[in-house]
Amino acid sequence: MSALTAPDAATPDTTAASAAAPPRPVFAQDWRRIGRMGAVAVLGQFFISLSNMPVRLDGRTIIEGLLSLGYLSLVIVPFAVGTRVGHQVRREGVPYHAAGAHEVVGGAVIGALAGGGLSLLAILIANFDIREPLVNWSPILADLLAFGRGTAFAVVIWLIIGAAIGAAGGLLRVVPAVARRVLWTMVLAVFGAAVLEALVEDLAEGMHIDSVTDWFYASRGGLTITGAVVLAAGSGALAFVGRGRVRRARARVEMLEGAARSKANLVLILATAAVLIVLPMFAGKLTNELLANVGLFVLLALGLNIVVGLAGILDLGYVAFFAVGSYSAAVLTAATSPRIHPELPWFVALIGVVVLTGLVGLFIGAPVIRMRGDYLAIVTLGFGEIIRLLFLSDWLSGWFGGSQGITNIPGAEIFGLAEVSGTDPRSVFYLVLAFCAIAIYVSWRLERSRIGRAWMAVREDETVAEAMGINTVNVKLLAFVVGAVLGSFSGAIFSAKVGSVFPASFLILVSIVILVVVIFGGMGNIVGVIAGSAVLIGVLGGPKQPGLLAEFSEFKLLIYGALLVWMMLARPEGLIPSVRRTRELHQEEMAQDAWLRGQTEDDDHGNEADASRRAEEPA
Structure with a gap:
């Protein structure tokens, strides 16, 4: 009996090309990978900050009183590494683990490391003056990093912000695909409306509907909080209601x-x-x-x-x-x-x-x-x-x-x-x-x-x-x-x-x-x-x-x-x-997937043949 059941027990490990294995334990992280990605994220935060991008872009408002393009440039790195740290390559014949709390914790850790890069930069600017080689090493940047409240506040707040943004990036891997699509649609709708403000207002003026844009956009630029909420809710609802319809319509056209x-x-x-x-x-x-x-x-x-x-x-x-x-x-x-x-x-x-x-x-x-x-x-x-x-x-x-x-x-x-x-x-x-x-x-x-x-x-x-x-x-x-x-x-x-x-x-x-x-x-x-x-x-x-x-x-x-x-x-x-x-x-990738799929099928046939042969052998 054991000879009959052993091959069947081993089959899911080799044939599960699309079925996900159980989620990994929360703290079973690849700490070396987190360390490497965290170091890269810190260097990225230093590069973005010292390129003067946050200071120059801070004048462009995304949401009035909440977010500017300058601060958005600083939170992109924690979010990016938070979504990437739990990434798994999915290929035919290669098993993968289902997403869970492991991704959220990993995203929070690496996001905190990325935010820690800004905390470290705030400390260095406050204690050292090296504006001679680095012209953007300035009190203006330090004040922006500290939100105008001092170095100690900058150290703490960026660790918190980095961890929260990184956890949000990891959480995107956990939520269902429909929810992820809706969330991305909401974010892109708000960001796109803010970026295209001049274009939208120009078109609204030509169509004589200035009152609508005056309600959505603030007088000094950027979306109002109410306008951003309404736009996000409307775009999210449309994404949920119309999920799959665009893909199906395109598929129907391609089948013609x-x-x-x-x-x-x-x-x-x-x-x-x-x-x-x-x-x-x-x-x-x-x-x-x-x-x-x-x-x-x-x-x-x-x-x-x-x-x-x-x-x-x-x-x-x-x-x-x-x-x-x-x-x-x-x-x-x-x-x-x-x-x-x-x-x-x-x-x-x-x-x-x-x-x-x-x-x-x-x-x-x-x-x-x-x-x-x-x-x-x-x-x-x-x-x-x-x-x-x-x-x-x-x-x-x-x-x-x-x-x-x-x-x-x-x-x-x-x-x-x-x-x-x-x-x-x-x-x-x-x-x-x-x-x-x-x-x-x-x-x-x-x-x-x-x-x-x-x-x-x-x-x-x-x-x-x-x-x-x-x-x-x-x-x-x-x-x-x-x-x-x-x-x-x-x-x-x-x-x-x-x-x-x-x-x-x-x-x-x-x-x-x-x-x-x-x-x-x-x-x-x-x-x-x-x-x-x-x-x-x-x-x-x-x-x-x-x-x-x-x-x-x-x-x-x-x-x-x-x-x-x-x-x-x-x-x-x-x-x-x-x-x-x-x-x-992608010819090489498709060939590799085909090879792996063929190997898996050969293993399946081999396991079935072994099981049949052992079943026919006398006890």
Whole structure:
């Protein structure tokens, strides 16, 4: 009998791929892991505080009298480590423990360590003066950490706050998935409403419903307590009532095939176009300016998406095509162009812009296209800087104005009926929207064509693609040219919008920001690229373009870098990835899961065979 029951008793340990084991004991913590993560959290608190982020962001209120963006930057670390300390990797064939009090206690402990970093910083600032190397080591920071009540209070309060926030992070692993979804929806709704305050008020003014926003927002900025409670309760109720409905609706759309799927996609496209056409009519100048800036970066990102996302060519000098498009349009349309000034209509000049930028794409791509990987990235980076320095040089100043640039560029005339210029951001947005529609359609058609499949084959493995008969040189060169042409559209509109072009507008930083947008949104996916531009450029702003959070102007590069590192580690496929790209990046993980699942099935069959054999043996 024991021989029969032993294999069955061992089966749950090896076959429980989805069933969770009982919760771990409360104090059975991995103290080494907690110590390591606590040390990292302390360093993170020091870095955030001494970067002057809490002080600079303290002026932006989230909830009146309760929370500012500065204090929010200090409590993010305890919450993050509190949610992470109890994390378990769930894979096929690997058992895991159910969440319980163990996660809450671990979160509280590591949150207290993170809060202790701020307590230690308050003590150090009060007793040592090292403002010579650390300019932000200031009494202002000490007063902010102490809530204006002294160092002793800061030491105690941050230990308490850190433990409470860390425990809340651990508690998120314990509550049911529905409650967790509702809580996240409530938090994001309140935070989003506070961040989008300027946009909401601008739209409310255009729709003449200022009284509603006056009730939700305080006079000095931020949500009122009543408004935050109502918004949180309403968003939580909607999340609870509508749980699963969005997922089911999306699943139903994805299951459609043929004409039904095309019809559903057409309805969605028309609805989105209607919103984008109607929205600027009710929006003020701030919203339209923001939409125009986002649209310009969407155009640039769509062009780089073809080069990087589809063809897999890491181009760090993409700003060169943006610069060539801007200067070409300026030379062909402006009367102030130093040597050549034909003063062509904007749409006629656009033909010349496309031809010139395509030639520049060929000129840059031809000598470097045979390179691969890091070498190609470095060479394209160099060409991007060469183009900018040529426009800046005295050698070509007689053609492009040198450091003085070209000014008094006329706006874009729309078939002689209207003139689009920076003084009317609504008309600029509509012009950008039209070219974005063209770029989206071109990108979509190319992605599904033979050349698009060749680009993706080169991206996945260039050697195999070449062995399969694809002319990789021509294919990559064509990607360069198409990306250059789409980038030139944005450059031509930019020169007409701003009314002047200078070499300082085309720094290498522009290429890096566009690359971050493509990676963050989802390489190879048009919708992802648009979403990445809306989130990053709309909220944080571009290299020199303001976003909704103007307080983040000096921290843009820091946030861009942190987002890029996080995306590479946690979600390399991007915010809204393409299916093909996701499979490429997670191929090893899926293979490992399949191997583990196969091993588990083999163990099950082996255990069953052993049990049967032993049952047949004579006693």
